[in-house]
Amino acid sequence: MKKSLTTTFAFAGAAGLIALAGCSTDAGTDASVVENGDAQDVTVAVFNGWPEGEAVSYLWASVLEDEGYDVELEYVDVAAGFVGLSSGDYDVNMDVWLPGTHAEYLEEYGDDIVDLGAWNTDATLSIAVNEDAPIDSLSELAENGDLFGNRIVGIEPGAGLTSITEESVIPTYELDEFEFPTSSTAAMLTELKAATDAGENIAVTLWHPHWAYDAFPIKDLTDPEGALGDAEGLHTFSRTGFGEDYPALNGWLENFEMETAPLDSLQNEMFGSGADASEYEDIVDNWVSENQEWADTLTS
Numbered sequence: 001m002k003k004s005l006t007t008t009f010a011f012a013g014a015a016g017l018i019a020l021a022g023c024s025t026d027a028g029t030d031a032s033v034v035e036n037g038d039a040q041d042v043t044v045a046v047f048n049g050w051p052e053g054e055a056v057s058y059l060w061a062s063v064l065e066d067e068g069y070d071v072e073l074e075y076v077d078v079a080a081g082f083v084g085l086s087s088g089d090y091d092v093n094m095d096v097w098l099p100g101t102h103a104e105y106l107e108e109y110g111d112d113i114v115d116l117g118a119w120n121t122d123a124t125l126s127i128a129v130n131e132d133a134p135i136d137s138l139s140e141l142a143e144n145g146d147l148f149g150n151r152i153v154g155i156e157p158g159a160g161l162t163s164i165t166e167e168s169v170i171p172t173y174e175l176d177e178f179e180f181p182t183s184s185t186a187a188m189l190t191e192l193k194a195a196t197d198a199g200e201n202i203a204v205t206l207w208h209p210h211w212a213y214d215a216f217p218i219k220d221l222t223d224p225e226g227a228l229g230d231a232e233g234l235h236t237f238s239r240t241g242f243g244e245d246y247p248a249l250n251g252w253l254e255n256f257e258m259e260t261a262p263l264d265s266l267q268n269e270m271f272g273s274g275a276d277a278s279e280y281e282d283i284v285d286n287w288v289s290e291n292q293e294w295a296d297t298l299t300s
Contacts, residue, residue: 034068036248043072045081045090052209052234053095055267056119056258058284060094063298064249078105086112088239091246092253096235097123101160112240118233119256120209120263124220125161125228127152127169128206130196131217138173138221141203145178153191153204154182161205164228172227192216209234209260211267252299262291 032040042064046057054073061071076084082102084090086109096102098118127138135144152175154162162182170176188204189212195202196216203221206212236253243250269275269283288295 032070036067038069038246038248040068041070041072042246042249043074043089043091045084045093046073046075047078047081047093047095048075050078050095051211051267051271052120052123052263053093055263055270055284056094058270058280059266059288060253060298062281062284062288063295067299069249078102082109082113085109085237085239088241090239091242092116092236092238094119094234094236094253096237097232098235100229100232114238114240114242116236116238116250116253117256118235119253119258120234120260121231122208122260123232123234124208125164126206126208126220127165127203127223127228128212128218128220129203130201131219132199133201133219136219136222138169138223138225138227141221142174142177145175147201148203149179149201150177151179151181151203153188153202154180155185155188155205157182161207165205168227168229169223172225192218209263209267211264211270211272214261214264214268215272248299256298262294 034040044057044061047053057073061073064071074084074090076090081090081093082105085093096105096115098106127141129135129148134147135141141148152165154165156162165180170178170180188206192202192204192212193216196218206218206220208220212218236256238250238253266284266287269287270280273283275283
């Protein structure tokens with residue numbers, strides 16, 4: 001039986017700490033080991049506002065707890081996550097987008113951290129529409145703008161996806177007459193839900209992996225001109241010396257692969273259900289139990 005998890009929150013600026021099990025110390029400094037000889041305490045840096053990384057971190061915390069590890073998920077901004085990995089304050093992060101999104105951080109910290117490989121290679125930016133929309137390509141959007149209210153609903157003004165839409169997608173596909181309101185991802189998702197519930201057409205900026213693809217009847221418009229860029233990989237990075245302290249876990253993470261569909265399913269259970277963060281542990285534990293055969297392969 002899975003033991004009861006202790007969840008606490010501590011805030012320092014934008015960072016919050018979720019202690020998923022017990023009272024941990026820095027990995028590698030505690031004498032405690034699990035049965036396979038790995039150090040017992042593992043600290044995972046989770047980037048604030050990156051739900052796919054949050055979901056996969058909770059997934060591994062659930063799996064590792066059953067293997068006898070004590071796992072802490074520490075929420076940090078992206079820059080602080082790379083600094084912490086390079087200094088050894090964190091053991092791993094599972095949400096580094098390469099070769100593009102996080103390339104600048106690899107230029108600065110790449111010599112002090114270790115790439116354990118990509119676990120998903122389908123991370124893409126997109127313009128998504130309702131599944132029954134009468135178009136399938138961005139090349140058709142301009143001439144059918146009236147069907148979508150001549151607007152594309154964006155996310156945060158400072159997001160990379162917003163910049164790419166403004167600087168590449170809109171000029172490439174002659175969408176200059178379109179409104180492009182930007183506010184927040186939450187606001188975009190609210191509009192997306194309302195439109196799909198009402199059977200109305202809508203176009204939004206989105207990305208894979210995201211739980212919206214599991215929650216709503218939507219599809220991506222094809223991008224024949226490549227304005228949104230190529231697919232990226234989602235990589236796990238560790239601190240230097242992690243492989244020596246956690247030889248078994250290091251190997252498991254190097255071999256880890258997860259397709260987009262089950263990841264979106266897991267994210268939807270966590271973030272699309274309206275659940276409070278305090279419920280995530282139970283939600284993920286339940287998802288793991290429903291996918292136990294696959295979960296067992298992660299540590300085999």
